[in-house]
Amino acid sequence: MTYSGWGRALTADGELARPERRAVVTAQGPAIGNRRSYGDAALNDNGRATDMTRLDRIIGFDGDIVHVEAGCTIATLARIFAPKGYLPAVMPGTGFATVGGAIGMDVHGKNHHNDGSFGQHVTEITLLGIDGTRAITPADEVIWKATIGGLGQTGVILSAKLRLKPITGGQMRVTERRVQNWDQHIEMLDASTATYCVGWIDAMAKGDALGRGIVEEAEVGGGDYSAPKGAKKVPFDAPNFALAAPIVNAFNEAYYRRVPAEGRTVDRRIEDFFFPLDKIHDWNRLYGKRGFHQFQCVVPLAQVDALKSMLSAIASSGLASPLAVLKRMGAGRGGYMSFPMEGYTLAVDFPARDAAAELIAELISLADAAGGRVYLAKDSLASGGVIKSMYPEHSEWSEAVNEADPDHRFETDMTRRLNLRGAK
Amino acid sequence: MTDTWIILGATSAIARAFIRKQAEAGAAFILCGRDIVDMEATAADATVRGAPEATVMPIDMRDAATFDAVIEAAKGLEGTINCAVFVGSMPDQAEIDADPSLIDGVVTDSFTGPARFLTMLCPVMEAREQGVVVGISSVAGDRGRLNNYVYGAAKAGFTTYLSGLRNRMGRKGVHVMTVKPGPVDTAMTWGMKMPAMTTPEAAVEDILKGVQKKRNVIYTAKIWFPIMTVIKLIPEPIFKKLSF
Numbered sequence: 001m002t003y004s005g006w007g008r009a010l011t012a013d014g015e016l017a018r019p020e021r022r023a024v025v026t027a028q029g030p031a032i033g034n035r036r037s038y039g040d041a042a043l044n045d046n047g048r049a050t051d052m053t054r055l056d057r058i059i060g061f062d063g064d065i066v067h068v069e070a071g072c073t074i075a076t077l078a079r080i081f082a083p084k085g086y087l088p089a090v091m092p093g094t095g096f097a098t099v100g101g102a103i104g105m106d107v108h109g110k111n112h113h114n115d116g117s118f119g120q121h122v123t124e125i126t127l128l129g130i131d132g133t134r135a136i137t138p139a140d141e142v143i144w145k146a147t148i149g150g151l152g153q154t155g156v157i158l159s160a161k162l163r164l165k166p167i168t169g170g171q172m173r174v175t176e177r178r179v180q181n182w183d184q185h186i187e188m189l190d191a192s193t194a195t196y197c198v199g200w201i202d203a204m205a206k207g208d209a210l211g212r213g214i215v216e217e218a219e220v221g222g223g224d225y226s227a228p229k230g231a232k233k234v235p236f237d238a239p240n241f242a243l244a245a246p247i248v249n250a251f252n253e254a255y256y257r258r259v260p261a262e263g264r265t266v267d268r269r270i271e272d273f274f275f276p277l278d279k280i281h282d283w284n285r286l287y288g289k290r291g292f293h294q295f296q297c298v299v300p301l302a303q304v305d306a307l308k309s310m311l312s313a314i315a316s317s318g319l320a321s322p323l324a325v326l327k328r329m330g331a332g333r334g335g336y337m338s339f340p341m342e343g344y345t346l347a348v349d350f351p352a353r354d355a356a357a358e359l360i361a362e363l364i365s366l367a368d369a370a371g372g373r374v375y376l377a378k379d380s381l382a383s384g385g386v387i388k389s390m391y392p393e394h395s396e397w398s399e400a401v402n403e404a405d406p407d408h409r410f411e412t413d414m415t416r417r418l419n420l421r422g423a424k
Numbered sequence: 425m426t427d428t429w430i431i432l433g434a435t436s437a438i439a440r441a442f443i444r445k446q447a448e449a450g451a452a453f454i455l456c457g458r459d460i461v462d463m464e465a466t467a468a469d470a471t472v473r474g475a476p477e478a479t480v481m482p483i484d485m486r487d488a489a490t491f492d493a494v495i496e497a498a499k500g501l502e503g504t505i506n507c508a509v510f511v512g513s514m515p516d517q518a519e520i521d522a523d524p525s526l527i528d529g530v531v532t533d534s535f536t537g538p539a540r541f542l543t544m545l546c547p548v549m550e551a552r553e554q555g556v557v558v559g560i561s562s563v564a565g566d567r568g569r570l571n572n573y574v575y576g577a578a579k580a581g582f583t584t585y586l587s588g589l590r591n592r593m594g595r596k597g598v599h600v601m602t603v604k605p606g607p608v609d610t611a612m613t614w615g616m617k618m619p620a621m622t623t624p625e626a627a628v629e630d631i632l633k634g635v636q637k638k639r640n641v642i643y644t645a646k647i648w649f650p651i652m653t654v655i656k657l658i659p660e661p662i663f664k665k666l667s668f
Contacts, residue, residue: 057469
């Protein structure tokens with residue numbers, strides 16, 4: 001079976017199992033979820049993998065702890081628990097991400113500066129390793145930290161217990177404000193006291209307008225929860241010119257002007273705030289058959305200027321990108337290979353072209369020079385040496401996973417490409 | 425008043441999607457099947473989603489002695505009793521050719537087992553003069569095809585049984601709906617290339633619409649109605665030479 005990551009630029013051809021009962025799950029290959037990682041983190045070319053999306057039940061709920069199978073999506077948890085007064089403590093930008101994937105990537109959300117990463121709210125994981133099934137908790141420090149953000153290399157995550165966050169309403173109260181340039185953008189992110197805060201950047205704006213965008217701040221507010229209506233679909237791969245520079249420029253301009261100059265406060269559905277792009281199923285097809293790459297890095301607070309240089313390089317490259325996100329991160333992270341560090345994170349999409357690969361290579365070296373880090377959930381182009389230098393606890397992780405999986409059964413295209421685990 | 429669904433074959437993917445949807449609508453369940461651990465997970469899921477009650481009971485279509493406990497439990501239920509049948513098995517036709525004794529199992533799983541169970545449940549439902557039986561048959565039962573005619577024959581038997589059951593129970597206020605799915609994206613079809621495939625969730629949407637409208641026979645995906653109408657019209661001298 002041929003399958004790909006969300007960016008569709010990389011594909012794998014291999015045996016894919018999709019068990020519907022726990023009794024038939026095997027530990028013969030890495031587990032994958034809804035493949036919302038952009039690159040090759042969920043691919044195992046010429047090997048076996050286990051698609052966990054059919055093991056997606058909520059198997060217990062006690063106090064504020066939910067026990068959920070790995071294939072359950074974040075959006076399902078939000079839909080079921082919001083009316084009961086809870087939300088997943090951390091929600092990534094797509095509700096299609098599975099709980100297993102959210103753990104394997106230790107994902108973050110718009111509240112990272114307050115609430116940390118996804119893995120920090122997990123209290124127990126049921127892991128199918130090569131020696132069978134066991135439940136692990138944060139007390140099992142080494143295997144725990146190797147599993148949270150651990151790219152699925154310690155085994156198949158069957159289920160997990162998550163501590164949910166109590167909420168007092170069912171809608172999001174969102175304040176949106178325009179920021180005219182980079183300095184204003186950073187200033188507003190720094191000054192924000194909101195629980196949820198994120199900036200959208202017009203990555204094509206140059207000169208004085210470099211860094212202009214919209215800052216969104218939000219709290220869970222009053223009003224009853226209402227589930228979103230059906231999503232739209234992208235029925236076919238868009239032609240390559242669909243996201244050509246003039247179109248993206250027009251889109252970005254309109255997106256910026258959408259928010260009035262004086263700003264506004266509106267109530268939104270929970271899903272519309274957290275998972276804005278999920279309203280269009282398969283939006284990755286807008287990038288056409290060749291697919292796309294996303295670059296995301298984080299740099300330390302003091303290196304904010306490095307991020308500005310990256311943005312200049314992006315804006316002057318002429319490579320069109322409608323989706324660029326800037327956010328201030330806290331220090332919270334759950335595992336050895338977790339992405340977050342205190343600082344600023346920038347995420348930008350590029351159509352998969354040679355020029356984009358060159359630009360991303362440049363951005364990666366800028367991130368490296370700034371003491372920053374590239375996000376493995378998005379990466380498809382970095383080299384192993386750079387990644388290892390960016391992740392200071394990499395050797396603790398590789399030692400732990402090689403002990404848990406000495407035959408390297410759970411390796412993926414990503415761990416092989418970056419040689420994260422060394423030779424057998 | 426509580427609506428309870430007795431689910432035969434609760435570990436099937438279509439059953440699971442059905443249980444979810446009905447749990448969110450507030451229905452209660454007796455889940456029957458062989459994998460108790462799996463059904464307990466489904467029962468917990470149903471409870472979190474809104475089911476007031478979800479009981480798990482072991483049942484094996486090939487062991488009718490396991491039916492009694494479920495029938496007894498049904499008698500004790502308050503409110504409306506409904507039953508949805510998702511059982512069936514489809515070994516490869518080539519495996520059956522190699523070991524013809526497999527035929528007995530296929531016929532038991534897909535036809536005589538559920539028919540026997542429903543015949544036992546019938547009086548309990550008729551006494552309440554309400555409720556719905558949803559029987560999952562198959563387009564494979566509409567005509568015997570080269571690639572799975574044993575499964576098809578069993579489903580044809582089940583379709584005919586359901587038709588008679590509808591005739592009988594309709595008089596007592598119990599509605600029987602026959603569902604003929606084409607290929608559905610489940611473990612049964614995983615890895616096979618099949619035409620006009622639907623998802624368990626979409627199939628369940630069709631089923632629930634059908635129940636609401638008191639339809640007698642539905643196809644899911646809907647495209648299978650015209651397809652099977654044409655296939656049934658092909659004269660046998662031509663049909664016998666086709667292989668699909």
